[in-house]
Each structure stands twice: as structure tokens, then as C-alpha cells.
Amino acid sequence: MYDRKTREHTLALVAQGRSLNSVSKQTGISRYAIRSWQIRIEPVSRATECPRCEGVPRPPEAAMAYAYLLGLYLGDGCISRQPRGRGYVLRIACADAWPGLIGACREAVKAVRPMNSVCVVQRQGCVMVTSYSHHWPCLFPQHGPGKKHERPIVLEAWQQQIVDEHPWEFLRGLIHSDGCRITNWTTRVVGGERKRYEYPRYFFTNMSADILRLYTDALDRVGVEWKTARQSRKAENISVARRASVALMDQHIGPKY
Numbered sequence: 001m002y003d004r005k006t007r008e009h010t011l012a013l014v015a016q017g018r019s020l021n022s023v024s025k026q027t028g029i030s031r032y033a034i035r036s037w038q039i040r041i042e043p044v045s046r047a048t049e050c051p052r053c054e055g056v057p058r059p060p061e062a063a064m065a066y067a068y069l070l071g072l073y074l075g076d077g078c079i080s081r082q083p084r085g086r087g088y089v090l091r092i093a094c095a096d097a098w099p100g101l102i103g104a105c106r107e108a109v110k111a112v113r114p115m116n117s118v119c120v121v122q123r124q125g126c127v128m129v130t131s132y133s134h135h136w137p138c139l140f141p142q143h144g145p146g147k148k149h150e151r152p153i154v155l156e157a158w159q160q161q162i163v164d165e166h167p168w169e170f171l172r173g174l175i176h177s178d179g180c181r182i183t184n185w186t187t188r189v190v191g192g193e194r195k196r197y198e199y200p201r202y203f204f205t206n207m208s209a210d211i212l213r214l215y216t217d218a219l220d221r222v223g224v225e226w227k228t229a230r231q232s233r234k235a236e237n238i239s240v241a242r243r244a245s246v247a248l249m250d251q252h253i254g255p256k257y
Contacts, residue, residue, distance in 0.1 A: 002029065007037055011117050037117070049115065052138035059158045060139065065111035067166035070140070070159065071173020072105055074211050079136045079143040087134035088143075092177075095126050100257035101176050105129045108173075112139065149207035155214065167218045168252040174215050179204040181255040184241075201241040202249050207234055224248055 002010075006027075011034075013023045020031045051058045060066045069092075073079075076093040090109065094102045102120065109118045109131050121128040137143045142153050155163065163170045175181075185198045206212050216238060219226050224245045229237035240249055 002033070008117070010034055011037060011119055014119055050135040050138050053135065057158075059162055060112055062111040063162050064166050064169050065108040066139070067162050067169035068104070068173040068176075069108040069112055070163070071170045071175075072108070072177050073140055073173075074142070074148070074153065074208075074214070075174055075177020075179075075206070077140075077177070079140060082132070087132060088136045089130060089132045090136045090140075091121075092129040093123075093126050094129055098176075098256040102127055102129065104176070147207075148211065149209075153208055153210035153214070163214075163218065164221070167221045171215070171218050171222070171249075172253045174204060174211075174218075175202065175249075175253050176256060178206050181249075181253075199241070199243075200246050200250070201239060202246065202253075203229065203240075204238045205235050207236070209236075212236055212238060222248070222252075 006029075010023060010027050010029055013026070014020065014034065020034055023029075023034060024031045051060055072092050073090070078091050080089050080091070081087075082089060092105050092109070094105055106118050106120070106129055109129060113131060113133055113135070116131050116133045118129065118131045121130050141156055141159075142148070144151055179202060181200060181202050183198050183200050185196055187194050187196050189195075204212075204215055206215070216226060219238075219240070224240055225242045226238050226240050226245070229239040240246060
């Protein structure tokens with residue numbers, strides 16, 4: 001049996017993107033053991049405390065981290081049931097191009113479920129920030145069969161309270177998943193000379209009308225002006241382009257990194 005510190009250190013090496021072979025050679029721990037720690041529901045601790053499963057359910061204590069993680073989950077997250085009653089796995093897809101986002105996602109998952117390990121599984125062009133627990137559906141009751149845009153997405157009262165208290169963290173999670181900050185440009189003739197002007201704007205794209213509404217409601221709450229942009233392949237784009245609103249978004253969110 002390996003102690004908790006050894007398991008945490010070994011899984012941290014795997015989370016860096018290293019192969020099981022290299023980690024096994026460095027630590028002397030078999031690939032089978034490492035893989036079993038990755039797929040176990042409670043790989044480090046058997047403690048399964050869940051604020052939603054208590055006699056009187058309560059919100060997660062890490063409210064800011066939860067608001068951010070909720071935005072990521074609604075955009076690029078999924079929860080899957082494991083076979084043979086082994087619980088659930090939360091996966092958040094993060095592009096390789098944004099290592100800061102990957103780190104922020106891992107920190108948020110760990111803050112919300114500190115008793116569960118978090119690992120990173122490499123895929124082509126992206127990583128899946130992954131964590132196993134019996135309690136992910138308790139924390140994200142929007143989980144269900146099928147695609148999110150094909151079923152209702154409605155926040156429970158305790159979730160809405162967290163979003164109302166931390167709207168910028170919720171918006172940051174949505175932008176980091178299905179949004180972007182880009183720089184547009186145009187030209188104008190000034191004094192007979194054509195000059196190029198650049199201006200930043202934010203876009204958020206999603207196919208779920210419910211998730212789009214949650215996004216625009218949060219924008220309204222923080223005083224950001226927005227408008228609906230051109231639709232593309234059934235998805236709808238929400239644009240933030242006014243200078244004052246972009247400056248506000250830059251202050252609290254900024255570009256991905």
C-alpha cells in the first residue's frame with residue numbers, strides 16, 4: 001500500500017502530461033497501480049463529504065471557484081456515469097493553447113472537491129481536466145442524458161444565489177469555455193488618407209438558449225451592454241463591443257492565456 005503523499009505526487013506527475021511509462025520508471029510504481037488510482041472514485045481519501053448530501057443541504061464553501069467551474073461545465077464540460085456503480089467522472093475540455101486556463105480549471109475543480117484528485121488526460125489539441133467522485137451530479141444537477149442544448153438547463157436556487165454573488169467568476173468560466181476576446185479592424189479616410197483602426201470585442205457562442213440566457217442575464221447584472229450577432233450553424237453569438245463594456249470585461253476577465 002502506498003501512502004497518500006506518494007499517490008498525490010505520482011498523480012501530479014501524470015497530470016503534467018507525462019506518460020505512465022516515464023512516471024512508473026521514475027517512481028518505481030507499476031503502471032497498473034497508477035492507472036487504478038486514476039480511475040478510482042476516491043483515489044486518495046475515502047472521505048466523501050458532500051454539502052448537498054447533508055441533512056440540511058448547503059452550497060459548496062468555495063463559492064467563487066464553484067461559480068467559475070459552473071461556467072466551464074456549462075460550456076465545455078460533461079459528467080459521465082462509470083460502470084459497475086463506481087460513481088461519476090467530470091471532464092472539462094481545455095485547449096492546449098491556453099495553459100493558464102488549464103491551470104485555473106484544475107484549481108477550481110480541486111477547490112470544489114478537495115478530497116478528490118484531479119488529473120489531466122491528453123487528447124488531440126486539448127486536454128481533459130478530469131476528476132472522479134460520486135457527488136458530481138449533486139453539485140451539477142444540470143447533468144442528464146443527451147446534449148445540453150437538447151434539454152432544459154435551469155439553475156437551482158442555491159446555484160443562482162452563487163451566480164448572483166459571483167457573476168464575474170461565472171462569466172469568466174463561460175468565456176473561458178465557449179467565448180473569446182478578439183481584435184476587429186476597419187479603415188477610415190482621414191484627411192484624404194485611409195487609416196486602419198483596431199478595436200477589441202468579446203464573443204460568446206452556444207447552441208443552448210438557456211445557457212445563452214444565463215450568460216446575458218449575468219452581463220445585465222454587471223452592467224455590460226451586449227447584442228446578438230450573426231448566427232452560425234444553429235449556434236448563436238453574443239457580442240460585447242461597446243468600448244466601456246469591453247473595458248469592464250477586460251478588467252474582470254481579459255483574454256485567455
